Amino acid sequence: MSPASPTSEGYAQSDRTGAPPVLELRGVNKSFGPVHVLRDVDLTIRAGEVTALVGDNGAGKSTLVKCIGGIHPTDSGSYLFEGEPVKVDSPRAAAELGVEIVYQDLALCDNLDIVQNMFLGREATRHMMLDEITMEQLAAETLASLSVRTVASVRQRVASLSGGQRQTVAIAKAVLWNSKVVILDEPTAALGVAQTAQVLELVRRLADKGLAVVLISHNMNDVFAVADRIAVLYLGRMTAQVSTSDVTHSQVVELITTGRGRTLRRGTDPSDRSTQPNGEPA
């Protein structure tokens, strides 16, 4: 481990204790009609780490995320959660496992306020009635814990928020639920410099709290700033899952654009097993 990424070293050590990865996909395939979008994709996500998922436009990143989130059913392959095979066939099933996703298109209801959006589908109720007070307090606390102080009121309609504010609401919605895995699909694509830095800091903090975080991004600087591990998707295939400290910018760019890493010496095994032999479940 190089000192370039001090955090990754610590977590690599914790891997050696033998705990299974939080979430693991093996041989996942997904087609939309004749379009074969995901081909035998393997992915390993570990607690306390930020895994960057990179790949060109159309590589299948969002589709992969939607498969993890139960939005799209997969055609084949297995889905392991904390080492156990599970069936995730609906957004609710994913949420019940503790997998939360911040979608690229955010999926917020403009006509509802921040609290209503954060609790949508999982409202707190008392005697069949919405427990507005509890939800409002929890929403405010969660936003505060993410150091979000830019929204005037949690009772604001989401339509009245700026892009960055909407992004933070979507992230707050994901972390509200004591989730184990948080996946962010291009969370910084529409943000300015300062807001991007904020979101990245947030991503890092989540991982440091022990969550498994997946970050999809096109920006290599962002990826190298926060990720412990990089997974590269090329035309629906997982071409590499490597430690950030083992690769350079240009190597990752090469993997993204050609799917090959000629200059890579190690860590090209997609399932990541060769680089972390001790990370296997006992």
Place this chain on the structure above:
Amino acid sequence: MTTGALSRTGWRESALAPVADHFRQYVGRLRGGDMGVLPALLGLTVLCTAFAIMRPRFLTSGNFANLFNQGAAVTIIAMGLIFVLVIGEIDLSAGFASGVCAAVAAVLMDRHGTPWYLAVGAALLTGVVIGLAIGLLVAKLDIPSFVVTLGAFLAFQGVLLKIVRDGENVSVHDSTILAIAGKNVTPWLGWLLAAVAVGGYAAIQFTRTLNRSRRGLATAPMAVTALRVGALAVLVGAGVYALNLERSRNAAVASLRGVPIVVPIVVVLLVAGTFLLRRTAFGLSLYAVGGNREAARRAGIDVDRVRISAFVICSGLAAVGGIVAASRANSVDPNSGGSNVLLYAVGAAVIGGTSLFGGKGRVVDAVLGGAVVAVIDNGMGLMGYSSGVKYIVTGSVLLLAAGVDALSRKRAEASGLR
């Protein structure tokens, strides 16, 4: 706030500041295109004033009672439509669905001697089945609701003709059903119900305000809450007083006073509908589906079930509206729920502030909009205008309301408030 109020320097500022703040926020929302009940209330005031000046008879207790009996059926059908409009759909068949359901009840009572409660139950069941069928076609087959309900509109017209056997009409003799739109609540009971309604509203509003401020959450100032409760008390009190005046030409022979029975029925439906839409997770899921269906799906909401439920509620309430209409007309005929009923109901919802674009609407919109429609119909009738003119005016008001809806939506988009 309390300590500030005690300080010598300016209790007026500190006591009034939250109220002024609240008012400023309200004006901001209005400017942003979120007009709430304001257009309907303004329209109602203007219309009532105009008719009262031109036709003093408009303001009599007798006509006032008449307004409620006239407007109730359309208002109830509009309440159901709001559930469908909130999820961004439309039900063009609600009018004839009300006719079919009423015909089922009338035929059962008139030709088979079924007791009224079973007949009403059958009508409601018919409404639920109709809603289920429409909802399944819309949600499961993804046929646009406009098309499904346009087809149903025509089909129900035929079903109605078949049930009442072409050209005839089925009369309603049952005294309980006839009482709905024909009898009044005893005056003292009217006052009691009014007191319960206002008291209940006050209790809910004040506990809400108190609970929120106790937990340190932003809330409307107590003064504003008190003002709201006071306004409602005055309005309800004046209404009950007016309706409890003697309106019989010959009181010695038959006294005619009291709140029409339809009023408590509409109020109960209003409270129940508002509770369902605003205070339950189901209600929230209706708004979510209307606002962003995909987001609702990803939040784990069973979107199909929500959409089907909305149509079931709509047709179920249409059945209630149909029975109220049958009570008023003393009969069901092949045109029950036809002609202007559906358009008046959609008009009522939109005039009241429910959006045709989905995601926005409240049950009270049906009551306010229904009142506007009833006042236009009633006032222009008093002025001797023909049905033709009434239709033109009501149609124009509907277009005006839809225009306000579209413009406020544009405005909301521009200002980022919606």
